Amino acid sequence: MDAANEEILRQVFGDSSDGEDLELGDGSDPSHCWEPIKEIKGLWLCRDFLPPQRQSSLLSTIQNEGWFTQASHNQAMRFGDLPSWAAELSHSIRKVVLASDFVLEPIVLGSTDNVNENACSFPSDLFCREPLFDQLILNSYQPGEGICAHIDLMRFEDGIAILSLESSCVMHFSSVDGTSRGFLMDGEKDPAMAKIPVYLTPGSLIFMSGEARYLWKHEINRMPGFQKWEGEELNQKRRISITLRKLCQVE
Numbered sequence: 001m002d003a004a005n006e007e008i009l010r011q012v013f014g015d016s017s018d019g020e021d022l023e024l025g026d027g028s029d030p031s032h033c034w035e036p037i038k039e040i041k042g043l044w045l046c047r048d049f050l051p052p053q054r055q056s057s058l059l060s061t062i063q064n065e066g067w068f069t070q071a072s073h074n075q076a077m078r079f080g081d082l083p084s085w086a087a088e089l090s091h092s093i094r095k096v097v098l099a100s101d102f103v104l105e106p107i108v109l110g111s112t113d114n115v116n117e118n119a120c121s122f123p124s125d126l127f128c129r130e131p132l133f134d135q136l137i138l139n140s141y142q143p144g145e146g147i148c149a150h151i152d153l154m155r156f157e158d159g160i161a162i163l164s165l166e167s168s169c170v171m172h173f174s175s176v177d178g179t180s181r182g183f184l185m186d187g188e189k190d191p192a193m194a195k196i197p198v199y200l201t202p203g204s205l206i207f208m209s210g211e212a213r214y215l216w217k218h219e220i221n222r223m224p225g226f227q228k229w230e231g232e233e234l235n236q237k238r239r240i241s242i243t244l245r246k247l248c249q250v251e
């Protein structure tokens with residue numbers, strides 16, 4: 001790694017002996033466990049993945065690298081070799097996964113009581129692939145801007161990570177076959193359109209795999225009335241997200 005890259009990593013992630021770790025702890029920190037979103041198989045949330053100081057440094061690096069030089073620039077992609085800070089992010093995601101004690105609802109064998117039919121084990125095997133991610137999208141959303149309901153393109157493999165920065169938001173998930181059994185949004189009457197809200201705070205990371213990745217659409221609607229959490233409309237600021245994915249191999 002050259003000196004310029006090392007300096008960037010030091011600024012973003014702080015001093016570490018080998019420049020390889022995000023200083024996220026050893027995984028025993030309770031804030032670094034993965035929480036399954038119980039309604040959606042394969043959807044996991046790590047609430048405090050990046051502490052506030054690291055979020056600020058990461059934002060400064062993104063700013064200094066000129067990813068969003070004009071207000072009209074709201075999306076930037078990179079394929080193949082990721083910038084050093086994104087490679088570092090991937091490394092830290094893998095590290096947190098391998099070190100975490102996952103919070104899982106116990107499945108009681110031979111009993112139908114208290115069984116969470118959506119409980120599934122964390123897909124740790126996905127984290128053995130190399131590279132873990134080779135595609136990066138940065139999205140920048142001004143207040144009121146969001147992203148329509150979609151499933152990520154099939155050209156990407158299973159296992160997608162999204163880091164949220166700056167503004168909290170509610171991401172809604174709706175099942176492709178219309179059986180999400182979630183909440184109806186304001187003005188929505190068709191139960192098939194019920195959506196599961198997931199609250200994403202700055203520094204949180206979600207990971208989608210299996211059903212969450214292939215059978216559920218995700219969206220962020222930041223129009224008035226759609227960003228409510230615990231009955232309160234969220235105060236919107238600019239939001240930046242970092243999505244990490246891996247391209248499917250072409251045979």
Ligand SMILES: O=C(O)CCC(=O)C(=O)O
Nearest residue numbers: 137139147152162241243
């Ligand atoms: O901004 C986000 O959190 C989601 C981005 C996303 O879903 C995408 O780029 O496919």
Ligand SMILES: [Fe+2]
Nearest residue numbers: 150151152218
């Ligand atoms: Fe997406």
